[in-house]
Amino acid sequence: MFTGIVRGRGRIVAADLQDTGTRFRIRFPDDLLGGLETGASVAVDGVCLTVVRIAGNEIDFDAIAGTLALTNLGDRRIGDEVNLERSARLGDEVGGHHVSGHVSTTGVVTSIKLEGAGNHHLEFEVEPQWSRYIFLRGFLAVDGASLTVAEADPARGRFRINLIPETIRNTCFRRYRAGDRVNIEVEHQTQVLVDVVTRTIEAALAGRGILRPSNGSP
Structure with missing residues (x-):
C-alpha cells in the first residue's frame, strides 16, 4: 500500500530483457535507501514492484510481460527518470490517498x-x-x-x-x-x-423490460 506522495526520483541505468519481461536497474536517491531490503515493495511510476537486488544505491526490479503491457513501463528507456515511493508503514501520515500500485x-x-x-x-x-x-x-x-x-x-x-x-x-x-x-x-x-450502482440500475431497468441485462459487465 502507498499514499501517492512521491518521495523522490530515480534514474533507470539498465533495462535487461529476460524471458519473462524486463529487469530494471534504478539508481535511488540516498534518502530513499534507509532500511530497504530485498523483497520490499516500491511504487515505480505508480507500479508496485518488488526489490530483487540491492547494490549500493542501484536497485533491481523485475517487470513481467503483463505489467509492461498494461503500464507505461514498457516505454521507459535507460536514462529516464521515474517517480518513486516506498511502501507505507503503519502509523505513517497519509498525505494523499490510499494507492495500491495496481495500475487501472x-x-x-x-x-x-x-x-x-x-x-x-x-x-x-x-x-x-x-x-x-x-x-x-x-x-x-x-x-x-x-x-x-x-x-x-x-x-x-x-x-x-x-x-x-x-x-x-x-x-x-x-x-x-x-x-x-x-x-x-x-x-x-x-x-x-460506480460498478455497483450501475449494475443495480441496469438490473432494475431490465426487470421492467426497459433495458436488456448486461450480464454483470461494468
Whole structure:
C-alpha cells in the first residue's frame, strides 16, 4: 500500500530483457535507501514492484510481460527518470490517498504547462470505459502521484490536473510531452461504487423490460 506522495526520483541505468519481461536497474536517491531490503515493495511510476537486488544505491526490479503491457513501463528507456515511493508503514501520515500500485489503465497526455504564469497543469485522455470512474474533485494516482481532478470532460474522456510547484519539483512531470503515456490508478472505492450502482440500475431497468441485462459487465 502507498499514499501517492512521491518521495523522490530515480534514474533507470539498465533495462535487461529476460524471458519473462524486463529487469530494471534504478539508481535511488540516498534518502530513499534507509532500511530497504530485498523483497520490499516500491511504487515505480505508480507500479508496485518488488526489490530483487540491492547494490549500493542501484536497485533491481523485475517487470513481467503483463505489467509492461498494461503500464507505461514498457516505454521507459535507460536514462529516464521515474517517480518513486516506498511502501507505507503503519502509523505513517497519509498525505494523499490510499494507492495500491495496481495500475487501472494508461492515459495519453494531451496538454502540459509547467512554465510561466497561470495554472500549471497536465491534461490527459483515457479510453471511454474508464471515464465513468473519474470525477471533478475526485482522486487519481498519475504515475504514482496522488492528484485531484480539476476539470473533467467525461464525454471526450479528457481530464485536467493542476500541479503545484512542489509536485513539479518532486516528480518527473517536467519531462513529459504531449503524446506520452501516463499510468492511471483510479480510486478503488470509487470504482466499486460506480460498478455497483450501475449494475443495480441496469438490473432494475431490465426487470421492467426497459433495458436488456448486461450480464454483470461494468
